[in-house]
Amino acid sequence: MITAPTYHEPVLLNESIDGLGIQPGGVYIDVTFGGGGHSREILRRLGPKGRLFGFDQDADAERNIIGDSRFTFVRSNFRYVGQWMRFYGVERIDGLLADLGVSSHHLDDEQRGFSFRYPEGPLDMRMNNRAGLTAAEVVNGYDEQRLANVLYLYGELRTARKMAAAIVKARAAGRIETAGELMKVTEATIGGRPGPVQKKEYAKLFQALRIEVNHEMEALKEMLLGATALLRAGGRLSVITYHSLEDRIVKNVMKAGNAEGSVSQDFFGRIHTPFRAVNKVAVASDEEVARNPRSRSAKLRIAEKTDE
Secondary structure (H helix, E strand, C coil): CCCCCCCCCCCCHHHHHHCCCCCCCCEEEECCCCCCHHHHHHHHHCCCCCEEEEECCCHHHHHHCCCCCCEEEECCCHHHHHHHHHHCCCCCEEEEEEECCCCHHHHHCHHHCCCCCCCCCECCCCCCCCCCCCHHHHHHHCCHHHHHHHHHHHHCCCCHHHHHHHHHHHHCCCCCCEHHHHHHHHHHHHCCCCCHHHHHHHHHHHHHHHHHHHCHHHHHHHHHHHHHHHEEEEEEEEEEECCHHHHHHHHHHHHHCCCCCCCEECCCCCEECCEEECCCCECCCHHHHHHCHHHHHCEEEEEEECCC
């Protein structure tokens, strides 16, 4: 029996793996390995000749590597899925799973800076904490217009311009280094007493910075296009999203084969798409939400490749 360490509770576990339609001898990829919960379930359903590749760029995830000859761990951002499969000599896969967004492990680690629950936490937010720009460097280094664009595009914050102006004014007196400092300088732009509305706005602020730091939208587009090219006819794409920005991209790729959702039609007006939808959008049950609050915003989309 393959057991999972305490790291991150997988969301929509059975629904997402059921949607892959696991073939015992198939080749599968879990591009968001994390704690390995989804990967372990895939392996449980694979036969002795099946193969599973797990991607993760976070050093912490490496502690959860599964000791199974059918499993290969890839220390990389999932945007490079196509290149890595060429490296391993894999031309076609039978399914790919992605559980997007930030894991509970990241949110619960004060030193990673992903959550405003820890005011003393540093503004880091890197999924790969061995390289790249930190959130503190974005907050203290971007000019006002660029910062406002990030907050508006990735946080969908209506007060993005006011928030950016407040940050630029505050950092002139000294660098903003912690979550608490960032919350304090933006508090007036949010308004209202501490409560659910204020927390929601802070969540959007931290989401925007996290997406910018990790180039999440660009990486997601590249991964989905790589998956489209890798999947064999009949292969499945199973993706769990947590906010409208990433869900829109996933929906567009599954509908039109591109991130923009631009459809092409033949002479008879029939839309050409490399996928067909397998499910209606699935959400977590009340029981799962009660057990794992992170699943409240989760949406699962599953599509099947229709051609090569």
